[in-house]
Amino acid sequence: MREVCDLVVVGAGPGGIAAACRAAEAGLDVLVLDAQPEPGGQVWRGETRKKSNRLARRWLLRFAASGARFRPGARVVAAPEPGLLLVEEGASSLAVRYERLVLATGARERFLPFPGWTLPGVMGVSGLQVLVKDGLPIQGRRVVLAGTGPLLLAAASTLQAHGAEVLLVAEQAPAAQHWGFALQLWRHPGKLLQGAVMAAELLGVRTTTESWVLEARGERRLESVRMSVGGREEQLACDYLGAAWGLVPNLELARLLGCEIANGAVVVNDHMETRVPRIQAVGELLGIGGVDQALVTGELAGLAVAEQPAPEALMKSWQRIHAFADALARHDAPRAELRKLATPDTLLCRCEDVPLSALNECRDLREARLYARLGMGACQGRTCGPAAEALFGWSAEGVRPPCLPARIGSLRLPTETPTPSKRAS
Ligand SMILES: Cc1cc2nc3c(=O)[nH]c(=O)nc-3n(C[C@H](O)[C@H](O)[C@H](O)COP(=O)(O)OP(=O)(O)OC[C@H]3O[C@@H](n4cnc5c(N)ncnc54)[C@H](O)[C@@H]3O)c2cc1C
Structure with missing residues (x-):
């Protein structure tokens, strides 16, 4: 199956929702992909049913009315060439072509x-x-x-x-x-x-x-x-x-697409544009800053895609929130003692049962993967990768596809014709 659209947003958390709303309201054809069954991301998980959070309710209603299309359960697993994403949806797979791409893949716990x-x-x-x-x-x-x-x-x-x-x-x-x-x-x-x-x-x-x-x-x-x-x-x-x-940004897809990463976050300008043409990044990808940062950066990205000027108030919010994110990063930085808790037989990679002692001879993440199978299991290093970075300073650069565990068949380019997809709801 194939999809073609003006803007693809990966991630339907607050950042992706805000970007999609701004762009779709300006008349662009917007497709939002998320691995989860409902929009909302981590912080608004289940809010489409619970309706307990006023801010979430306001944005989820706006998203539903925006005209953006939403594909739930859609996991972006690879980006084989510029303008193309490979997506796994349950037992089937999908190729998505985009003019512009907003990455809003959020964060996970460290x-x-x-x-x-x-x-x-x-x-x-x-x-x-x-x-x-x-x-x-x-x-x-x-x-x-x-x-x-x-x-x-x-x-x-x-x-x-x-x-x-x-x-x-x-x-x-x-x-x-x-x-x-x-x-x-x-x-x-x-x-x-x-x-x-x-x-x-x-x-x-x-x-x-x-x-x-x-x-x-x-x-x-x-x-x-x-x-x-x-x-x-x-x-x-x-x-x-x-x-x-604390949290670490989900940088795998951004890395796969060649976006510049510095200090554990995607580098962007005031329009949330990465160094790769036609690709923007928002929310936690820019450094852990919470829901306010996700909304503000999402709006700025959506406005830029729609070629609309950003209100000054939004720019000021972004600067203020950015300062908060910097302060949070200093506060949350793990202290040295936390890096020395594991003993030689403590597992570092729980998917492949790799104890700390198995890494004695390894000099980097690549060697740890090759010789000890660190990060080669079901989570593909999403848990042990940031731990290895904190313990040994090993960088996760050079990520290879798939960026999430995927079936071999999902990495082939499908050839079927397009089918219509759902409206945001
Ligand atoms: C487990 C957890 C719980 C949290 N709970 C709270 C809380 O209670 N209160 C609070 O203020 N903050 C909470 N946070 C922080 C919160 O995530 C952020 O403040 C905010 O949600 C960031 O918004 P975002 O749009 O950047 O990313 P997120 O809300 O994280 O949304 C990212 C979305 O991208 C999707 N995604 C990622 N990769 C792919 C891919 N390859 N293909 C398809 N979809 C993909 C994910 O499924 C997710 O829905 C929590 C974070 C985590 C990790």
Whole structure:
């Protein structure tokens, strides 16, 4: 099957939705592809049904009315030539030709290995939050959260609201850095308010800085965690541990397309144009900045594609939010101790069972792939790649297709004729 359109947007999170709305409202033929079954991305997951978030509702309605076409369950797996994407949809595949492309592929959690991190009951901080929002029973369960930044508090607040007994929220950043970050939020009144609401919701929950997990223990599943809390060791019996340190952008497709990456983010100009002609990038790809950044950069990209001027207020928001993203990156940077938690037999790649000791002789990611099968499993290095980068400084440059696990057949150019696709809904 083939699709042809003016603008293709990859990712239907806030960034992709804002870009698609601006371009489609200006009359362009816009196609939005997302691996998920509904639009909304990570932060607005399930909001098409739940309708609990006013901002999400406003943008999802606008998206539905914009005229942009949406293909759910569409995973972009390769980009074999300029202007062409290969997409896998369930059991079939699709070739999509574009005039312009907006990348809005978002971010995922950063996992760092520690003894016991693969035990059942141990998961990401936001991953646990998502499971609970999707119905994982957590009432009365004892939970420890270890991570960094505002998402740690957001997860704690969700779990507490669903009846979990949150024993400890362990922020890795030193106290001075953490409170310094909190103080500069006066420049971002919306975020300050969000932070104050979460802090009020978490009154009575033990929250510490300069704290991290040392080890998860248990026979068949998690039974307890050993923590470093402000310089002292503690052991806590618990049912769940959420452990992840901030987010890392999903750069695989941008890398495959040849976009310039610096400091872990795609390099763009004020129109969100990458260094590759006809390709823009928005949202978390530009550095972790949250939903506001995703919306503002998405709008700027959509306006630029439609050749419409950007309102000055939008440009000012972008500059302000960019400064917030820089401050967040400094706050969330994993401290040195977190890179030394794994022991020789701790698995680094859980798909292929590769322990840290198997990498002793490897000098880079390529050798680790070739000789030890690091990152060669089902997740294609999406979990162990950023961990290897944090532990050894190995860069993930030189990504080869597919950028997501795919069937061999999806990498062939299909030859069938176009079929109509759904309107955004
Ligand atoms: C697990 C998790 C939970 C989070 N929870 C919260 C929260 O509760 N509150 C909060 O404020 N922020 C949360 N965030 C942060 C949030 O993701 C961002 O603030 C915001 O959603 C970024 O928007 P975005 O449009 O850049 O990307 P996203 O919202 O991440 O959207 C990216 C979209 O791209 C799609 N995609 C990626 N690659 C491909 C591909 N190759 N082919 C097709 N589709 C693709 C994904 O399926 C996804 O829907 C969370 C992040 C994560 C990772």
